[in-house]
Amino acid sequence: MEKLKNYIYGEWIEGTGNGVPLYNAVTGEQVAVSDTEGLNFEQALDYGRTVGYKNLSSMTFYDRGEMLKKVALYLLERKKKYYELSYKTGATHADSWVDIEGGFGTFFTYSGLAKRMLPNTPFWVDGETQKISANGTFLGTHILTPSEGVSIQINAYNFPVWGMLEKLSTSLLAGVPSIVKPSPFGSYLTNAVFQDMIESGVLPEGALQLVCGEPGNILDYVQDGDSVLFTGSANTGRKLKSLPSVAGNAVRFNMEADSLNCSILGLDAKPGTPEFDLFIKEVRTEMTTKAGQKCTAIRRIIVPEHLIGDVQNALSKALDQTKIGNPLSRETRMGSLVGKQQYDEVLRKVDLLKAETELVYDGKHELVDADYGQGAFMSPKLFLNDKPFEKNISHDVEAFGPVSTLMPYKDAEEAAALAKRGKGSLVGSIISHDEKFIAETSWKMASQHGRIFVLNRDNAKESTGHGSPLPTLMHGGPGRAGGGEEMGGLNGLHFFLQKTAIQGSPDVLTAITKVYQQGAEKKFADKHPFQKYFEDVEVGDSLETAGRTVTDADIVNFSNVSWDHFYAHTDATSLTGTIFDKTVAHGYFILSAAAGLFVSGKKGPVIANYGLENCSFFKPVYAGDTITVYLTAKEKINRGVKGRNIPSGVVKWLVEVVNQRDEVVCVATILTLVAKHSPFIDLNVKNVQKIVNGLTETTPLNWGKMSAQQMIEHLEHGVLVSLGEPEADKCFTPEEQLEKWQDSLYNHRKMPKDFPAPFLAEDETLLELKHKNLEIAKQSFLDTLKRFSIYYKENPQAEHMNFVFGKLNREMWELMHKKHFTHHFEQFGLI
Numbered sequence: 001m002e003k004l005k006n007y008i009y010g011e012w013i014e015g016t017g018n019g020v021p022l023y024n025a026v027t028g029e030q031v032a033v034s035d036t037e038g039l040n041f042e043q044a045l046d047y048g049r050t051v052g053y054k055n056l057s058s059m060t061f062y063d064r065g066e067m068l069k070k071v072a073l074y075l076l077e078r079k080k081k082y083y084e085l086s087y088k089t090g091a092t093h094a095d096s097w098v099d100i101e102g103g104f105g106t107f108f109t110y111s112g113l114a115k116r117m118l119p120n121t122p123f124w125v126d127g128e129t130q131k132i133s134a135n136g137t138f139l140g141t142h143i144l145t146p147s148e149g150v151s152i153q154i155n156a157y158n159f160p161v162w163g164m165l166e167k168l169s170t171s172l173l174a175g176v177p178s179i180v181k182p183s184p185f186g187s188y189l190t191n192a193v194f195q196d197m198i199e200s201g202v203l204p205e206g207a208l209q210l211v212c213g214e215p216g217n218i219l220d221y222v223q224d225g226d227s228v229l230f231t232g233s234a235n236t237g238r239k240l241k242s243l244p245s246v247a248g249n250a251v252r253f254n255m256e257a258d259s260l261n262c263s264i265l266g267l268d269a270k271p272g273t274p275e276f277d278l279f280i281k282e283v284r285t286e287m288t289t290k291a292g293q294k295c296t297a298i299r300r301i302i303v304p305e306h307l308i309g310d311v312q313n314a315l316s317k318a319l320d321q322t323k324i325g326n327p328l329s330r331e332t333r334m335g336s337l338v339g340k341q342q343y344d345e346v347l348r349k350v351d352l353l354k355a356e357t358e359l360v361y362d363g364k365h366e367l368v369d370a371d372y373g374q375g376a377f378m379s380p381k382l383f384l385n386d387k388p389f390e391k392n393i394s395h396d397v398e399a400f401g402p403v404s405t406l407m408p409y410k411d412a413e414e415a416a417a418l419a420k421r422g423k424g425s426l427v428g429s430i431i432s433h434d435e436k437f438i439a440e441t442s443w444k445m446a447s448q449h450g451r452i453f454v455l456n457r458d459n460a461k462e463s464t465g466h467g468s469p470l471p472t473l474m475h476g477g478p479g480r481a482g483g484g485e486e487m488g489g490l491n492g493l494h495f496f497l498q499k500t501a502i503q504g505s506p507d508v509l510t511a512i513t514k515v516y517q518q519g520a521e522k523k524f525a526d527k528h529p530f531q532k533y534f535e536d537v538e539v540g541d542s543l544e545t546a547g548r549t550v551t552d553a554d555i556v557n558f559s560n561v562s563w564d565h566f567y568a569h570t571d572a573t574s575l576t577g578t579i580f581d582k583t584v585a586h587g588y589f590i591l592s593a594a595a596g597l598f599v600s601g602k603k604g605p606v607i608a609n610y611g612l613e614n615c616s617f618f619k620p621v622y623a624g625d626t627i628t629v630y631l632t633a634k635e636k637i638n639r640g641v642k643g644r645n646i647p648s649g650v651v652k653w654l655v656e657v658v659n660q661r662d663e664v665v666c667v668a669t670i671l672t673l674v675a676k677h678s679p680f681i682d683l684n685v686k687n688v689q690k691i692v693n694g695l696t697e698t699t700p701l702n703w704g705k706m707s708a709q710q711m712i713e714h715l716e717h718g719v720l721v722s723l724g725e726p727e728a729d730k731c732f733t734p735e736e737q738l739e740k741w742q743d744s745l746y747n748h749r750k751m752p753k754d755f756p757a758p759f760l761a762e763d764e765t766l767l768e769l770k771h772k773n774l775e776i777a778k779q780s781f782l783d784t785l786k787r788f789s790i791y792y793k794e795n796p797q798a799e800h801m802n803f804v805f806g807k808l809n810r811e812m813w814e815l816m817h818k819k820h821f822t823h824h825f826e827q828f829g830l831i
Contacts, residue, residue, distance in 0.1 A: 002032045002033070003015070003019060003032070003033045003034075003035055004022075004032050004033065004034050004035070004187060004188060004191045004212040004213070005191075005212070006036060006039055006209075006210055006211055006212050006213070007194065007195075007198060007208070007209055007210040008039060008040075008043075008044040008047070008179075008209045008210070008211065009040075009043055009044060009047040009209070010047070010051075010205060010206065013039065014035065015034075015035025015036050015037045015038055015039065015213060016035075016037050016038030017035050017036075017037030017038065018033075018035070019033040019034055019035025019037070019213060020033065020034045020035070020184045020213060020214065021033055022034060022184060022185065022186075022187065022188055023339055023340070024088045024375075025088065025089055025090035025335075025336045025337065025338050025339050025375060025376045026087070026088065026090055026326055026327065026335070026336055026370055026374075026375045027370075027374055027375060028340075028374040028375060031088055031188055032187075032188045032191075034184045034187050034188075034212050034213035034214075035213050036211055036212065036213035036214050036215070036216055037216075039211065039216070041211075041216060041217065041218040041220075041221055042221045044179060044209055044211070044218075045150050045152075045179070045218075045221045045222070045226070047206055047209070048150030048177040048178070048179060048206055048209060049148070049149055049150050049177075049225070049226075050206070051205055051206030052150065052177025052204075052205070052206030052207050052208075052209075053146070053148060053149070053150070053175075053176070053177055053206070054206075055204035055205055055206055055207060056146070056172070056175045056176065056177055056204060056206075056207050057122060057145070057146040057148075057175040057176075058122060059122065059175065059204070060119070060120045060121050060122055061114055061118035061119055061120070061121070061122070061124060061173065061175075062114060062115060062118060062119065062120040062638045063120070064114065064172060064173050064174075064175060065110065065111045065112075065113070065114020065115050065118065065173060065640075066111065066114075066115065066640075067172070067202055067203065068107045068108075068110055068111040068114070068169060068172060068173060069107070069108060069111035070200070070202045071107060071197055071200055071202050071203065072104045072105075072107035072108050072111070074196065074197075074200040074202065075104055075193060075196055075197065075200075076101075076104050078196055079100060079101065079104075081192065082096075082100045082161065082189060082192060082193060083096050083100065085188060085189040085192055086099060086100060086160075086161075086189055086327075087327040087328055087335075088188075088189075089157075089160065089185070089186040089189060089338055090291060090327065090335040090336030090337060090338055090375070090376060091290060091327060091335050092327045092332055092333065092334065092335045093327065094289070094333075095289060095290045095327075095335060096327075098159075098162065098289075098290075098468075099159045099160065099161045099162045100161045100162075100193075102161075102162045103159075103161040103162035103163075103164070103165035103166065103193075104165065105471070106162070106165055106166050106169045106471045106487070107165055107168075107169050109169075109471035109472065110169040110170065110173050110471060111640075112640070113472075113489060113490055114173055115638070115639060115640030116639065116640070117490060118173075118490070119514070119635075119637065119638075120636070120637070120638040121514055122145070122146075122175065123143045123144060123145045124143065124144040124145075124497070125141060125142070125143055125144075125513045125514075125515055126141075126142040126143065126144050126499060127141065127142055128141070129141045129509065129515075129517055132503070136506065136518065136519045137505055137506070137519065138503065138504070138505065139503070139504065139505070139506055139509050139517055139519075140501060140502065140503045141501075141502050141509060141513060142499055142500065142501055142502065143499075143500055143502055143512070143513065144493075144494070144497040144498065144499055144500075145175075145497065145498050145500065146174055146175035146176050146496065146497060146498070147174075147176055147225055147227065147252070147496055147497060147498050148225045148498075149176070149223070149224070149225030149226035149227065150176070150177050150178065150179060150226050150227075151167075151171045151176050151177070151178045151179070151226065151227045151228070151229060151496065152178070152179045152181060152218060152219070152222065152226070152227070152228050152229070153167045153168075153171075153178055153179070153180050153181065153228075153229040153230075154181045154215065154228065154229070154230045154231065154232065154240070155167070155180070155181065155182045155183060155190075155231050155232075156183055156231045156232050156295070157182075157183035157184075157185040157186050157293075157338050157342070158290055158293040158294060158295070158338070159290075160182055160183075160186040160187065160189040160190040160193075161189060161190065161193050163182070163231060164180050164182060164190055164193070164194070165193075166469075166471075166475075166486065166487060167229050167486065168180070168208070169471065169487075169492075170486070170487065170492040170493050170495070170496065171229075171496050172203075172207065172208075173493060174493040174495075174496035174497055175496075176227070176496040177206055177207050177208065177209075178207075178208055178209070179208075179209045179210070179211060179218070180194065180208065180209070180210050180211070181211045181215050181218065182210075182212065183232075184212075184213055184214065185338045185339050185341075185342070186338055187212050187213070190210075190212070191210065191212050194208070194210045219240060219243055219245055219246060220243075220245050221245070222245050222246060222249060222251045223245075223249050223251070224249050224250050224251070226249075226251050226252070227251060227252035227253070227254070227495065227496065228240065228246060228251060228252070228253050228254070229254045229256075229484075229486070230253070230254070230255045230256070230257075230482075231255075231256045231257075231295070232257065232258075233257060233258055234255075234257035234258060234480050234481075234482060237255040237257050237482055238255075240253070241253045241255065252495060252496075254476075254482075254484040254485070254486065254495055255482030255483060255484045256295065256426070256475065256476055256477075256481070256482050256484045256486055257295075257480065257481055257482035257484075258295055258398050258400060258480075258481075259295065259299075259398070259422060259424060259425040259426045259477055259480050259481040260299045260300055260394075260395060260396075260398055260422035260423075260425060260480070261296060261297065261298055261299055261300070261422070261425045261426055261427050261428060261429075261466075262298065262299070262300040262301070262302050262418070262419045262422060262425065262428050262429070263279070263282065263283060263286070263298045263300075263301055263302065263428070263429040263430075263431065263466060264302045264303075264409075264415045264419060264428070264429065264430045264431070264432075264441060265279045265301075265302070265303045265304060265307065265311065265431055265432070266304075266430065266431060266432020266433070266434050266437050266438070267304050267411070267412075267432070267434065267437060268432055268433055268434040268437065269307075269431060269432055269433070270307065270310075271307075271310050271314070273433070274433075274456070274457040274460070275431050275432055275433050275455075275456050275457065276310075276314075278431055278455055278456070278457070278460055279311070279431040279455075280311070280314045280315055280318050281318070282298075282429070282431065282455060282465065282466055283298055283301055283315060283404065284315060284318040284319060284322065285465065285466075285467070286298040286404075286465075286466055286467050287319070287380050287382075287402050287403075287404050288319070288322050288333065288334040288380060288402055289334075289467065290335075291334055291335055291336060291337050291378065291401060291402050292380075292399075292400070292401040292402035292403060292404075293337060293338060293342070293400055293401060294467050295426055296426050296427050296466065296467040296468075296469065297404075297467060298404055298429070298466060298467075299394075299398055299399075299403070299404055299405065299422075300394060300395070300404070300405055300407060300418070300419075300422065301315075301404055301405065301406045301407065302388075302407055302409055302415055302418050302419065303406060303407070303408060303409070304408070304409060304410075305408035305409065305410060308384070308406060308408050311406065312360055312361070312382070312384065312406060315361070315382065315406075316360075316361045316382065319361060319363055319380045319382070320363065320365075322334050322363075322365070322380065323365075323368050324363075324365045324367055324368065324370075324377060324379065325367040325368025325369055325370040325377070326367075326368055326369040326370040328369070329368045329369045331368045332368050332369075334380075334402070336370070336375045336376045336377045336378075337376040337377070337378055337401055338376065339376050340376050342376065342400070342401070343376040343378060343401075345400070346378060346399050346400060346401035346403065347378075349397055349398065349399035349400070349403070350381060350399050350403060352393065352397050353383050353393055353394070353397055353399060353403070353405065354383075355393065356385075356391045356392075356393040356394075357383045357384060357385045357386075357391060357393060357394060357405060358383060358384045358386070359381060359382070359383055360382055360383065360384045360406070361380070361381065361382035362379065362381050362382075363379030363380045363381070364379065365379045378401055378402060379402070380402040380403070381399075381402065381403045381404075382403075382404060382405070382406060383403070383404070383405040383406065384405070384406045384407075385405050385406065385407040386407075386408070388407035388408070388409075388418055388421070389414075389417075389418075392421075394407060395421040395422055395423070412437050412440045412441045412444070413444070415441050415445075416440075416441050416444035416445040417444075419441075419445040419448065419449070420444075420445055420447070420448040422448065422480065423448070423479045423480045424448055424449075424477055424478040424479020424480040424481045424482075424483075425448060425449050425450070425477050425479075425480070425481055426449075426450050426451065426469075426475070426476065426477040426481045427449065427450065427451040427452070427453055427466060427467070427477070428445055428449045428451075428452055428453070429452070429453040429454070429455060429466040430442065430452065430453075430454050430455075431454075431455045431456065432454075432456060433456045433457060433458075438454055442454070447478070448477075448478060448479060449477060449478075450474060450475070450476045450477030450478065450481060450485075451469075451473065451474065451475070451477070453465075453466050469486075469487065470487070471487050471489070471492075472487070472488070472489045473487065473488060473489070474486070474487060474488035474491065474492075475487045475488070505519075505520075506518065506519035506520035507520045507521055510539065510540065514539055514635070514636075515539065515634060515635045516539050516540055516632050516633065516634040516635065516654055518654065518656070518667075520540065521540065522540060522542035522630065522632055523538065523540045523541050523542055524542050524543070524544065525541070528543060528600045528602075528604075529541045529542070529543055529631065529633060529653075530599065530600040530604055530605075530606045530672075531600060531602070531604040531605065532604075532605060532674075533605045533674065533675060533676060533677045534605065534636070534648060534649040534651065534674040534675065534676045534677075535676060535677055536677075537633050537636060537651050537674060538633065539633050539634065539635065539636065540632065540633060541632070541633040542630060542631060542632040542633070543598055543629075543630070543631040543632075544628065544629075544630055545597035545598050545628055545629040545630075545631070546597065546628070547626040547627065547628045547660070548593055548596075548597055548626065548627055548628075549624065549625070549626045550585050550589075550590075550593070550621055550622070550623055550624070550625050550626070550627065551623055551624075552583075552623040554585065554589065554593075554623070555569055555570075555583060555584075555585050555586070555589070555623060556570075558585075558586050558588075558589040558592075559586070562586065562588065562589075564586055564588075566586075568580050568583065568584050569583055569584060569585070569586055570583065571583070579620070580620055581620075581622070582622055582623075583622075583623070584620040584621065584622055585620075585621040585622065585623070585625075587615075587617040587666065590617070590621055590627065590657060590665065590666050591615065591655075591657075591666060591668060593627060594627065594629045594655055594657050594666065594668075595670075597627075597628075597629045598629050598631040598655070605674050605675040606672050606673070606674050606675075607646060607648055607672070607673040607674065607675055608672065608673045609670060609671070609672055610650055610671035610672055610673050611670070611671040612668060612669070612670055612671070613652070613668070613669040613670075613671065614667075614668065614669050615666070615667075615668035615669075616666070616667050616668070617665065617666050618663075618664055618665055618666065618667070619659065619663055619664070619665045620665075621659060621665050625659050625660060626659065626660040627657050627658070627659055627665065628657070628658055628659075629655060629656070629657050629658075630654075630655075630656040630658070631653055631654070631655055632653065632654045632656070633651055633652075633653060633654075634651075634652040634653055634654040634669060635651070635652040636649060636650070636651055636652075637649060637650040637651075637652070639673075641746075641747070642743075643743050643746070644742070644743055644746045645746060646673075646675050646746065647675070647676045647678075647746075647747060647748045648673045648674055648675050648676055649673075649674055649676060650671050650672070650673060650674070651671070651672050651674045652669050652670070652671050653669065653670050653671075653672065654667070654669055655667065655668045655669070655670055676748065678748060678818070679748055679750060679822070680748075680750075680818035680819055680821070680822040681818060681821055681822050681825065681831060682818075683785070683788075683789070683814060683817055683818060683821070685782060685785050685786050685789070688782065688785060688821065689782055691825055691830050691831060692712065692778050692781070692782070692830070693778075694830050695708050695712070695774070695778070695828060695830060696708065696774070697709070697774055699828050699829065699830075700828075700829065701827060701828060702753075702826065702827055702828070702829055703753045703827060704753075704827055706824075706827070708774055708828065709769060709771065709773070709774045709777050710769065711824050711827065711828065712774065712777045712778055712781050713769060713770065713771065713777050713781070714824070715781060715820065715821060715824060716777070716780060716781040716784050718816075718817065718820055719781070719784045719785055719787075719788050719817065720784060721800065721801075721802065722788060722800055722802075722808070722813040722816070722817070723784075723787065723788060723791055723800065724798075724800045727800060727801060728800070728801040728802060728803045729801070730801070730803060731801060731802065731803055731804070731805070731806040731807075732803055732804065733804055733805070733806065738805075738806050741804065741805050741806075742805050742806065742808075742812065745805065745812055745815040745816055745819070746815060750819070750822065750823065750826075751819055751820070751823040753827075788813075788817075792810040792813075796810060797809075798810065800813070802816065
């Protein structure tokens, strides 16, 4: 039987003991053995703190976000084998999708957040700069840096993939190395995904380690700077948190524990309403998805007392219709528990519930292509607690399977009180169309819940469901739920980061944070900063504009253009008792006039105004005042670009407007999209001529089989096709893939070397030579390139067919030729 290997200190290592046998939850057959005996946990932690931390923490947040995306894409291509293993854990296809592709989706989400919102630096400036001194020479701010240690994640058995990737998405993005310790049950699936993460070659050395089996004494070696993330029972979590090594070394501890989550049916949601039907569907889903083995599953069904019978009947019928059995069968809607051990544990909890509450539904399902004796199958079970304020068992005992309890309430006050008797939950839901009831209940139960999910007819089509944690929202809860917080967008990174206050002069803070601080030295140059590409802009690059004197006509004209006839701008007779001495220029006119002073009219790398932040007006500007603008590059944000957008970054510019007395009248931050340097050549004919002048018949190739003349004639033929000479009669790319291929023209990725022209046989890629020699071919190619430029000036709307990319307009043909020319010129070492 295969023994799962552990991955520690950069090596795959087998345990030296007998290990724990792992069984197929559906058939009872042994799948693998997990074994951690003989592993040096102390060495593993030290390896993560040294090698892993050094490699991960030196990367920028932006680059770590790109790393997450590459890993997720690599795993997505191999997802089929993960599903095959997931079925052995008892999970249906739908269950497996949530676990496997939900995990990948978390990586994709955090990658997107990083590339949109995090800096291209190894640290992260948090919050605004605080002006501490009167004259602004002493400032303060905060930076976040990766906590110097290793993170140990101890995961539950219910989500072998998502449970791991959900935690890694934040720890890896924060720059902290991790040791993953999955539950032995289902760890063969975790192991398979982990192997591919390592084999992808994307992760730096030491970033991840895997302990696939019993944890042994691994927590004995944690120290200050390390962190532990635990998912499992509250009792186990509390024991781990109180270990001397954890409590005594100030080790960060995050617990996400089981909880008795509830769902409340609104007083208005009677049979026949959309909300009643939604409630039955949602409760059934949460009882049967993953066979109820979800930390977010509905354990307590809180229903108006007069609707108890209706809900019991409707839910029983819905559960009767749920096909239970082999996950490989298309009929199956609910699989098995993860194993016999878990089955016995759930049955023990069911017996505890029976002691105080009535079992009103115990499904007698016939299994689909499965056997109760071999697999860990359990039918759904529904209890009724008729006195939920007296019988506490429903609020104390959680059966971690397809088990839930009905309980009645009278009014919103009672509904919220019952919800809170769970003593801390990950999620509570309210299904109602009565906004007053929803609001009152939500406020009262919020203190005991990490998330409140509201469902009704208005959001049902797009709702993600009661039991689905989302990467952009916090997953965790108070009290019994562990008091932890995971995900929650960028907030999820804070657990792994050290927050440090930084104090100093504007120049010092600018140097440390890489964000320009008001009062720091400005760098003036002859070149307008808007004429610089993203890579060339430096924080502190500045421009001082000419002055502009504001006139009465400016104020009147702006009022007429904007329709802003506020009295302070238009009525001098109404200013008594105001802060103004006479009619004042509009604030937005000052901002617009400032833009007119600092923009560069000449076309350049600045693509567009992307936004405006923190605009403030400090002093009024009257007719006769002269304004001058100081424009300074404040911050650069690298940016991931998709689709048909020019690769670019965001530059934040500090705009300081002063009057003739050097008084600051307006300060704002504007955001611009600034193009990045293209790695491809310009199509300027003179530029291309200089390059091809260096080509001879004896110029050696870096790859491929073309002769110099064949290459030039090949490029000329491509330009002629873009002129419709000849017009390609067909595009070979399937219609559903065409948009993706056309989008690829806009990115800065070069054509792969030795990449044959798609859809052509090898002997078709090179045309017969039509020119007598190379020199004539070069001249003809340049003449055709001149014709291309003239043609699209005269026919700007023209489109012609390309056999790979379909119909292309002028912009697309230019992008195509830039990539194509660069590819072949590099092939011959010309650039």
